[in-house]
Every structure is written in C-alpha cells, then in structure tokens.
Amino acid sequence: MVFRQLLATLLFLGTFTLVSCENHPYREGERLYKANCANCHMDSGEGLGALIPPLAGADYLRLNREKLPCVLRYGLQDTIVVNGKIYAETMPGATKLSEIHITNILNYVNTAWGNANEPYRLDEVRMLLENCAE
Amino acid sequence: MKNVCFVFFVLLGGLTACFQAPEKRVLPILGERDISPAGDTIYREIPDFAFIDQDSQLVTNATFDDKVYVVDFFFIHCPTICPRVKKNGLRIYEKYKDDTRVVLLSHSIDTKNDTVAALRRHAEKLGIETQRWHLVTGEKDAIYGIADDYFSVATENPDAPGGFDHSGRLILVDKKRRVRSFCDGTDAKDVDRFMKDIDLLLEEQFRQ
Numbered sequence: 225m226v227f228r229q230l231l232a233t234l235l236f237l238g239t240f241t242l243v244s245c246e247n248h249p250y251r252e253g254e255r256l257y258k259a260n261c262a263n264c265h266m267d268s269g270e271g272l273g274a275l276i277p278p279l280a281g282a283d284y285l286r287l288n289r290e291k292l293p294c295v296l297r298y299g300l301q302d303t304i305v306v307n308g309k310i311y312a313e314t315m316p317g318a319t320k321l322s323e324i325h326i327t328n329i330l331n332y333v334n335t336a337w338g339n340a341n342e343p344y345r346l347d348e349v350r351m352l353l354e355n356c357a358e
Numbered sequence: 359m360k361n362v363c364f365v366f367f368v369l370l371g372g373l374t375a376c377f378q379a380p381e382k383r384v385l386p387i388l389g390e391r392d393i394s395p396a397g398d399t400i401y402r403e404i405p406d407f408a409f410i411d412q413d414s415q416l417v418t419n420a421t422f423d424d425k426v427y428v429v430d431f432f433f434i435h436c437p438t439i440c441p442r443v444k445k446n447g448l449r450i451y452e453k454y455k456d457d458t459r460v461v462l463l464s465h466s467i468d469t470k471n472d473t474v475a476a477l478r479r480h481a482e483k484l485g486i487e488t489q490r491w492h493l494v495t496g497e498k499d500a501i502y503g504i505a506d507d508y509f510s511v512a513t514e515n516p517d518a519p520g521g522f523d524h525s526g527r528l529i530l531v532d533k534k535r536r537v538r539s540f541c542d543g544t545d546a547k548d549v550d551r552f553m554k555d556i557d558l559l560l561e562e563q564f565r566q
Binding site: 263264266272273274275276313314316 | 448480
C-alpha cells in the first residue's frame with residue numbers, strides 16, 4: 225500500500241516536472257529576458273505599436289539568425305523591417321551581457337510565444353560575436 | 359420555541375444587512391492641506407502651467423477645464439520603464455478615447471532631445487490623437503518643478519539608464535486641479551485598479 229502511494233506520488237511529480245520543463249525549456253533565458261529586454265519588448269514579446277517591434281512571431285528572427293547575437297550586444301541604429309512593418313527607433317545594446325547570457329536569451333526568445341526557430345550553441349554565438357560589423 | 363425565535367432574528371438581521379446599500383467609496387484628496395483664517399480647508403492644487411504639445415499647441419490648465427486628466431513623466435529614448443508605462447497609458451487611452459471628459463498628459467523630461475517634432479513622430483507611432491493625449495515639452499525647470507506638484511519624481515542623473523531618474527507613476531487629477539489617485543504605471547494590475555478610480559471620479563464630478 226505504502227509502495228503504491230509512493231509510486232503514485234513519484235508518477236505525479238514526474239509528470240509535473242515534465243510538463244514544467246516542456247513549458248520553459250530556457251528558464252535562465254527567460255529570467256535574463258525579463259531583466260534585460262521585457263521593458264521594451266514586453267513580457268509576451270508583443271512590442272509597442274510602431275515604436276518597438278514584436279519578437280513573438282517575428283520573421284526578422286528567422287531571417288537574421290546570424291546577426292542576432294550582435295544585435296543583442298550592440299543594439300540597432302538602422303531601420304529594420306519586421307513582418308512587413310518598418311521600425312526606425314534606436315535599440316540600445318546590452319553590452320554587459322556575457323556570451324552565455326546572450327545564448328540563453330536568444331534560445332528563450334526563439335522558442336517562446338510560439339516561436340520555433342533553431343536554438344543556438346554557445347560556440348556558435350561566440351563565433352558570431354567575434355564578427356560583428358561595428 | 360425561544361431557539362426558533364433567535365434563529366429568525368438572526369436571519370432577519372442578515373437579510374437587512376444585505377439590503378443596506380454598501381457605503382460608496384470616495385477618492386481622497388491627496389497632499390498637504392491648510393486651514394484658512396475663516397476655518398475652511400484649503401486643498402493643494404496643481405499650479406498654473408504652460409507647455410507645448412506635439413502639434414505645437416499651447417497646453418495650460420485651461421486645456422483641462424471641466425475634465426479629469428491623467429499625468430505621467432517620460433522621455434522618448436528611455437531604455438527602462440517608459441515603454442511599459444506607455445503600454446498601460448494606451449489601455450487608458452483606448453478605454454476613454456470617445457469620452458471627452460478624460461484626457462492624458464505626458465511630460466517629456468528630456469527637454470533637449472524631445473523636441474516638438476520628435477514628440478509628434480512619437481505620437482504618430484503610438485497612434486494617438488492630440489486632443490485626447492498631449493505629449494508636452496517646455497522649460498526644463500517648469501517640467502521638473504511640476505513633477506513635484508504631481509507627487510512624481512523627475513531628476514537628471516547621468517548614472518541612471520538613459521540619463522534621467524523618474525517614477526513610472528500615473529497620476530489622476532480632478533476638475534479642481536487636485537490629485538485624487540495614482541498608480542504604478544508599469545504594473546498592469548495596479549493600472550486596472552486606477553481605471554476604476556477614474557470611473558469613480560467621473561461619477562463624482564459629473565453627477566447630473
């Protein structure tokens with residue numbers, strides 16, 4: 225009887241862990257996103273009007289995969305097009321973030337809110353950051 | 359039999375309590391107050407001001423005659439709380455867009471960069487109408503001074519992100535220039551509560 229209860233508890237906990245892992249594969253990335261990006265891009269990645277582009281469902285992420293680590297670190301001064309709309313505001317860079325931080329954030333952003341872009345590896349991000357066009 | 363009576367009265371008491379109208383909440387008048395020599399209470403009022411909005415129009419106290427208005431302080435290139443406050447400001451804007459009794463007033467604290475042209479561009483990107491939401495600039499000292507009158511914080515600080523310290527407060531002012539409520543403009547739930555306060559104030563000040 226005790227064994228059964230234990231088994232049931234374990235099963236329950238197991239399912240719970242599985243579900244929560246499925247929901248948040250990049251917890252650290254989420255934490256860093258909230259601290260560094262969410263003030264402008266908002267908690268659900270929806271952006272703000274014609275001022276701040278969305279990240280949720282943004283084609284820009286897919287089309288500019290190799291640029292994204294540099295965008296995070298150095299920001300953006302150029303006009304960009306996201307889902308057919310023009311955005312011309314300056315994006316400040318997050319110069320204090322490490323390569324690991326940037327990888328975590330990118331992986332969160334690229335898989336959150338229905339985004340399904342390929343995750344980044346740390347060595348890949350490191351390599352891309354070395355070649356930022358300043 | 360005694361017991362039955364007792365139960366009856368308890369029930370009756372409960373019923374009457376239900377029928378009594380709950381006392382209506384009244385928004386407090388915030389800030390220090392004085393007593394006049396005649397013994398009347400003098401409440402603190404927002405002093406005279408004159409700023410310029412995104413359409414180069416003069417915005418003064420008269421702009422808000424017979425209206426209640428919602429105030430905040432921001433700057434366009436604000437890397438921290440401003441977008442969140444603006445997002446919540448937009449919720450208020452949308453809710454009262456067709457209600458001319460409510461107007462929004464945002465003061466830029468970056469008087470150097472946020473010119474009328476910059477404010478106009480910002481307003482266009484937010485998709486807002488000037489008559490419903492004024493984005494204003496003006497004399498630096500006047501803007502920073504009036505922030506105190508609204509119990510908000512605005513100071514220059516080279517060490518702060520973007521160069522300015524300011525609170526993300528939204529402040530509600532009544533028809534008589536008195537501050538009646540405020541909220542944390544970065545907190546959607548607090549803004550929900552604040553919008554209920556706006557409704558309450560409208561009811562109080564526009565009673566037929």
